[in-house]
Amino acid sequence: MKQKQLVKIFLLTISVWHWGAIGAAATEVPKQEVQSKSVASVLRNSRSIRQIRQLSEIERPSTSAQMLVQTPAPIPAPATQVVPITGVKANPTQKGVEVILETTQGEQLQVTNRSTGNNFIVDIIGGQLRLASGDAFTFRSQKPITGITEITVTNVDANTVRVTVIGEKALPTVELFDDNAGLVFAVASQATALPAPQQPPQTPASETPQEQPSAESDEPIELVVTGEQDGYRVPDASTATRTDTPLRDIPASIQVIPRQVIEDRNIERVQDALENVSGVTKGGNYGGTAAGAFVIRGFSQDGNFRNGLRDNGFNSLSDFASIERVEVLKGPASVLFGQVEPGGIINLVTKQPLNEPYYSVEFTAENYNFYRPTFDISGPLNAEKTVLYRLNAAYQNSGSFRDFVDSERFFIAPALTWKIGSNTTLDLDFEYLQDDSPFDRGLVILDDNSLPLPINRNLNYPLLHDFNQRIYRGGYRFEHRFSDNWRIRNNFFLSSVDRGGFSVNPEGRLIDNRFSPRVFYDERNVTQNYTVQTDLIGKFNTGSIAHQLLLGFDFNRNTSFYEGRSASLPPNDIFNPVFEIPRPTVLSDPEIFSDRTDTWGIYLQDQVTLLDNLKLLVGGRFDFSTQNNLVDPRSEQFNDAFSPRVGIVYQPSQAISLYASYSTSFVPAIGLSASDSPFKPEKGKQFEVGIKGEFLDGKLSATLAAFDITKSNILTTDPNPNNSRFSIQVGEQQSQGIELDVIGEILPGWNIIATYAYIDARVTEDNTIPIGNRLPNSAQHTASFWTTY
Numbered sequence: 134m135k136q137k138q139l140v141k142i143f144l145l146t147i148s149v150w151h152w153g154a155i156g157a158a159a160t161e162v163p164k165q166e167v168q169s170k171s172v173a174s175v176l177r178n179s180r181s182i183r184q185i186r187q188l189s190e191i192e193r194p195s196t197s198a199q200m201l202v203q204t205p206a207p208i209p210a211p212a213t214q215v216v217p218i219t220g221v222k223a224n225p226t227q228k229g230v231e232v233i234l235e236t237t238q239g240e241q242l243q244v245t246n247r248s249t250g251n252n253f254i255v256d257i258i259g260g261q262l263r264l265a266s267g268d269a270f271t272f273r274s275q276k277p278i279t280g281i282t283e284i285t286v287t288n289v290d291a292n293t294v295r296v297t298v299i300g301e302k303a304l305p306t307v308e309l310f311d312d313n314a315g316l317v318f319a320v321a322s323q324a325t326a327l328p329a330p331q332q333p334p335q336t337p338a339s340e341t342p343q344e345q346p347s348a349e350s351d352e353p354i355e356l357v358v359t360g361e362q363d364g365y366r367v368p369d370a371s372t373a374t375r376t377d378t379p380l381r382d383i384p385a386s387i388q389v390i391p392r393q394v395i396e397d398r399n400i401e402r403v404q405d406a407l408e409n410v411s412g413v414t415k416g417g418n419y420g421g422t423a424a425g426a427f428v429i430r431g432f433s434q435d436g437n438f439r440n441g442l443r444d445n446g447f448n449s450l451s452d453f454a455s456i457e458r459v460e461v462l463k464g465p466a467s468v469l470f471g472q473v474e475p476g477g478i479i480n481l482v483t484k485q486p487l488n489e490p491y492y493s494v495e496f497t498a499e500n501y502n503f504y505r506p507t508f509d510i511s512g513p514l515n516a517e518k519t520v521l522y523r524l525n526a527a528y529q530n531s532g533s534f535r536d537f538v539d540s541e542r543f544f545i546a547p548a549l550t551w552k553i554g555s556n557t558t559l560d561l562d563f564e565y566l567q568d569d570s571p572f573d574r575g576l577v578i579l580d581d582n583s584l585p586l587p588i589n590r591n592l593n594y595p596l597l598h599d600f601n602q603r604i605y606r607g608g609y610r611f612e613h614r615f616s617d618n619w620r621i622r623n624n625f626f627l628s629s630v631d632r633g634g635f636s637v638n639p640e641g642r643l644i645d646n647r648f649s650p651r652v653f654y655d656e657r658n659v660t661q662n663y664t665v666q667t668d669l670i671g672k673f674n675t676g677s678i679a680h681q682l683l684l685g686f687d688f689n690r691n692t693s694f695y696e697g698r699s700a701s702l703p704p705n706d707i708f709n710p711v712f713e714i715p716r717p718t719v720l721s722d723p724e725i726f727s728d729r730t731d732t733w734g735i736y737l738q739d740q741v742t743l744l745d746n747l748k749l750l751v752g753g754r755f756d757f758s759t760q761n762n763l764v765d766p767r768s769e770q771f772n773d774a775f776s777p778r779v780g781i782v783y784q785p786s787q788a789i790s791l792y793a794s795y796s797t798s799f800v801p802a803i804g805l806s807a808s809d810s811p812f813k814p815e816k817g818k819q820f821e822v823g824i825k826g827e828f829l830d831g832k833l834s835a836t837l838a839a840f841d842i843t844k845s846n847i848l849t850t851d852p853n854p855n856n857s858r859f860s861i862q863v864g865e866q867q868s869q870g871i872e873l874d875v876i877g878e879i880l881p882g883w884n885i886i887a888t889y890a891y892i893d894a895r896v897t898e899d900n901t902i903p904i905g906n907r908l909p910n911s912a913q914h915t916a917s918f919w920t921t922y
Contacts (some may be wrong), residue, residue: 147608187413210473216241217263219715219881220292220314221272221286229321230277232284236260236315241881244309245315251300253307255318260294264364273488280322295799314830324650345829364835366877367391367883372460372480374740374750375441375469375668375683381825382740382748384792386463386838388874394886395453401505401529402429403437403451403479406459408917411872411888413461413479416910428493429476430463431868431894431911432817438470438480441605442626442664443689449630452566454507454527455546457484463872464819464840465798467776468754468774470882471689471734475798475817475842476868481791482563486521486550487511503531509912514694519552533573534588537595537712540570556614564606572600573634577647577707585707593704594714600634617671626664633657635716637702648704653717656697663690679742683752686735695726727763730801732756738778748785753777760803774799774814790825802848807856817844833877849900865898866908888917 220235234257236242246255272286282299289295298305298320310317369379380387388410390400395789400406405429407413414425416433426435436446463477470478490512499503509554511523529542548562573591578584608626615621633656640650666687671679702718738752754776761770780794796819802812823838847864850857870892878884892915896899907913 137329137750141159152507161744163619188593191275214291216260218260218488219263220259221262223274223277224273225278228283229281229319230274231310232272232274232286232318232347233312233314233319234260234286234294234296234318237313239316242316246307248304248459251302251304253298253300253305255307256289257294257296257316258683259292261291262288262294265679271489275488278320278322281320284320295516320441329672330858341903363567364878365391365394365886366387366832367458369830370460372438372441372462372478373466374738375685376670376740378681378740380834381827383748383780384748384782384794384823385796385821386787386823386836386840386872386874388461388463388836388876390459390461392457393884394649394919395456395458397884398919401453403453403459403481406453407461409463409876409886409888409919411874411915411917412463412870412892413477413891414910414912414915423821424731427479428908428910429461429474429479430840430870431892431908432474432476432842432844432866433910434474438478439626439628440610440624441480442608442624442666443662444481444606444626445604445628445630445660445662445691449628450566450568450602451481452527452544452564454509454547455483455525455548455564456481458482458509458513461836464794464821464842465776465778465796467756467774467798467815467817468778468796469685469736469754471687471732471754471756472758472800472814473798475844483546484523484548485560486523486548488513488518488521498719499531501532501534503529505529505531517674521550521552523548531570535573535588536591537593537598538571538573540568542566542568542570558610560610562606562608565603566604567601568604569601571595571600572638574639575641577639577649579643589709590707592639592651592707592710594651594702594705594712597637597716600632600636602630602632604631607628609828620670622668622670626842628660629659629661631657631659641699643707644659644704647707647903649707651702653700653720653833654697655699657879658693658695658697660691662692664688679753681740681811683736683738683740685737687733689732689734690729692729693727695724697724729763730758730760732758748782748784750778750780750782752779756799758801760801768801770801770811772801772811772814774816788827792825793820793822793824795820802862804848804860806834806861807851807853807859812848812860812862813846815844815848817842829877829879833875833879835873836877838872840868840870840872843897844868847899849898849902850902861900863898864896866894867891867897868894868908868911870894883922884920887917889916890914 214729216236216238218234222233222235224231224233239603242260243258244255245258246253248254264270269288271288275285276282277284280301280303282301283297284299285297287295296318298307300322303322305725306321308319311318339916355894367376367380370389371377373383373385373387384911387790390406390409394400394409395406398405404415404780409710412430414428416428428432436449437451460480460482461477462480466473466477466478476536478575491510493509495507497503505527508527509523509525509526512521514520514522525546527542527544530540532539544564544566546562546564548560551559553559571593573593576584576586576588576590577592606626606628608624609626610622611621632775636653636654636708638654640652643649664687666685668683668685673682698720700720702714702717705711734754734756736752736754738750741749741751746856754774756774758772760770776797776799778794780796781788784790798817801814801815804812806812819840819842821838824837826835828835829831844866846862847866848860848862849864851859851861870890873888875885875887892911892913894900894911896904896906896908898904
């Protein structure tokens with residue numbers, strides 16, 4: 134597809150989408166204030182609205198609403214029908230915070246309240262906290278505002294939901310409002326409470342003298358909420374900006390596979406999770422194991438990221454027992470993550486310790502003798518809940534439809550959170566994974582490309598296979614808040630992959646279309662990766678323009694050591710194979726490789742809110758790296774690169790975000806040319822435009838993106854016949870395409886994930902590969918669909 138045609142199709146799609154979104158937009162109807170503590174009477178006397186305004190925006194009539202805290206309501210009779218409350222949200226207001234219990238059947242609920250010390254408790258009879266899937270959940274917000282220690286919403290029994298507001302030094306003030314989205318509890322501490330209702334009825338609340346707000350109360354409130362994920366849609370992610378920014382405000386395509394999808398699909402491998410993301414395919418399976426690179430927008434990316442920090446290369450496995458969600462950032466990401474391919478990155482976010490006790494035990498059994506028990510336990514270690522723990526563990530054993538392919542895995546991952554103070558937190562985590570999986574290179578084909586063997590035929594020698602991987606991961610995350618607007622974060626992460634043992638691999642083509650050459654290997658490869666990262670994050674205003682600043686520094690060291698010996702084995706007859714032969718006693722001299730790469734990076738990013746519906750993202754990063762072959766110290770090589778990024782988001786309505794961006798990437802190119810000149814880094818640049826939409830009251834989201842990526846400075850063979858062993862940097866590759874991702878709930882209890890991608894990734898300049906060839910493992914059309922009800 135030509136670029137002009139691509140742009141025409143994308144613009145036509147945007148026009149149709151935006152016209153439909155405007156036609157379906159709802160108008161807001163004024164809210165009426167509560168006149169009674171009976172929810173049924175509240176709903177009869179109120180008007181239906183689409184959105185909940187903040188408490189400070191509500192016009193108060195001369196007869197102000199009664200405060201629940203001052204006149205307890207009589208206890209009503211239990212409701213005869215259980216009403217589901219499908220979500221709980223918390224929104225900051227100028228006076229405090231409002232907690233919204235989402236339900237469409239609020240008229241069937243009854244409310245009663247009581248006070249115990251500094252605790253204000255509301256019991257909602259006739260309701261239950263239930264996700265659309267039917268699972269129960271708990272809402273918790275710690276220290277949402279000054280003077281409030283904690284707000285919790287939880288199920289007490291099968292017919293009652295309890296809202297608890299804990300004041301730090303005094304009883305909080307709580308008001309009940311009605312909205313067609315559910316029940317709204319406006320919470321304020323004594324320091325920020327609304328004027329008492331004993332004002333004369335004829336005096337409007339707006340004319341009541343107010344105390345001058347303090348500087349602290351003028352600062353925006355940042356809520357920290359823990360609870361179970363509500364459905365498939367995730368409203369924000371940290372991968373793209375390293376800040377908790379709503380996805381609709383980021384000028385990039387970011388797709389998130391949350392824990393609910395992982396559980397519904399019973400996902401055990403990264404590649405299974407990425408089936409629900411457009412434009413991502415597997416780039417090989419490394420001898421039948423789950424390791425290997427992934428191809429994003431046509432470019433192969435070796436290695437993933439873990440909690441935003443670089444993990445080991447494509448040999449590194451991950452077990453999903455400890456994974457909370459998977460975030461995929463499309464396009465060049467060097468501005469925050471250093472040396473990466475221009476297609477994008479994959480970030481695995483791990484589970485964190487919980488405030489409340491949690492216990493889960495699962496067992497999975499499948500065909501080919503597959504079985505996998507797992508357990509996940511978490512909770513506080515002390516009464517003050519300042520020390521929390523979590524422990525995930527799994528064991529996996531399975532056979533295969535292939536002969537002699539049996540695998541075994543053991544995994545354990547403890548984690549600890551220490552709340553050192555009200556503004557300081559330290560997280561510690563560790564993982565150990567041992568995987569014993571034999572190499573299996575798959576089927577052999579004849580010269581005419583036919584497959585003469587049954588699919589179960591494995592030509593390896595089972596007695597000569599003893600290969601395993603041991604993976605260690607560990608680190609800490611330290612964060613301290615100087616104020617509500619400024620904080621510092623320091624992370625450390627270490628991953629080590631120790632793989633080796635005995636294996637047999639095919640070597641070359643078939644002999645006489647019958648005999649397969651085989652080589653025995655005795656090898657060990659140890660790869661270690663260290664990352665230290667420090668970020669300073671701050672919010673401030675310059676006039677009417679709001680800024681969120683990120684200033685950071687990171688250091689990464691990657692070391693690799695390999696030692697291997699080999700011996701040739703007799704060719705195996707594919708039609709009459711022999712599987713038991715003695716282990717070779719004479720091996721070759723050892724091959725030893727050892728190298729180290731050090732990278733330093735400093736970056737600056739600013740998220741600018743020019744207007745409420747116009748946002749700008751701008752950033753840049755300087756990288757400096759050195760590569761050393763430790764066997765040959767003369768091979769030291771130095772590289773530096775600057776990676777900018779700029780993007781803009783325009784939101785013509787609450788449901789639609791239009792964005793455009795330019796971003797870059799780099800990857801060091803190791804080696805020297807025929808003239809002994811070091812190679813420059815390979816560079817990538819991308820232009821991207823897109824549209825993001827939120828529909829069905831935010832329960833369904835969609836992203837449509839069009840991109841154009843060019844990768845340059847690619848190594849290709851030197852055309853000079855005298856320098857055929859050397860390379861030159863004239864290669865170029867280009868990828869253009871359109872991606873669509875839809876995820877969320879289309880009806881109560883009905884979740885979907887639908888994706889489609891068209892990617893045209895080809896070689897545009899090269900001395901060896903024909904111009905126009907497609908890039909390896911890059912599919913032109915990919916699509917997926919998943920649904921649950």
